[in-house]
Amino acid sequence: MANELLEISIDENLRKAATDLYSQLGFDLSTAICMFLTRSVQVRGFPFSMILPVENYKAMAAVEAMKRMSRDAESLGIADMTLEEINAEIAAVRNEK
Numbered sequence: 001m002a003n004e005l006l007e008i009s010i011d012e013n014l015r016k017a018a019t020d021l022y023s024q025l026g027f028d029l030s031t032a033i034c035m036f037l038t039r040s041v042q043v044r045g046f047p048f049s050m051i052l053p054v055e056n057y058k059a060m061a062a063v064e065a066m067k068r069m070s071r072d073a074e075s076l077g078i079a080d081m082t083l084e085e086i087n088a089e090i091a092a093v094r095n096e097k
Contacts, residue, residue, distance in 0.1 A: 006033075015029070018032070
């Protein structure tokens with residue numbers, strides 16, 4: 001097959017960063033783009049996940065952490081501890097140090 005020239009406009013900083021990255025992997029930018037296009041054709045779409053980011057990712061991570069801690073507390077049988085019991089546990093650990 002004959003090769004064709006593909007001309008694209010791209011941010012200079014992105015081009016430099018991508019060129020450096022692919023160079024470290026042993027490829028030039030042209031080869032990396034050909035690999036991307038080849039894989040796109042093979043999978044009949046983008047060769048990676050296309051997911052919109054959650055607007056407030058840190059808040060979502062915090063909510064997930066709280067849910068995880070709640071499940072852990074439930075499984076350990078300590079989910080119903082009173083504030084006094086929690087403070088007593090904290091004080092006991094601090095006194096051990």
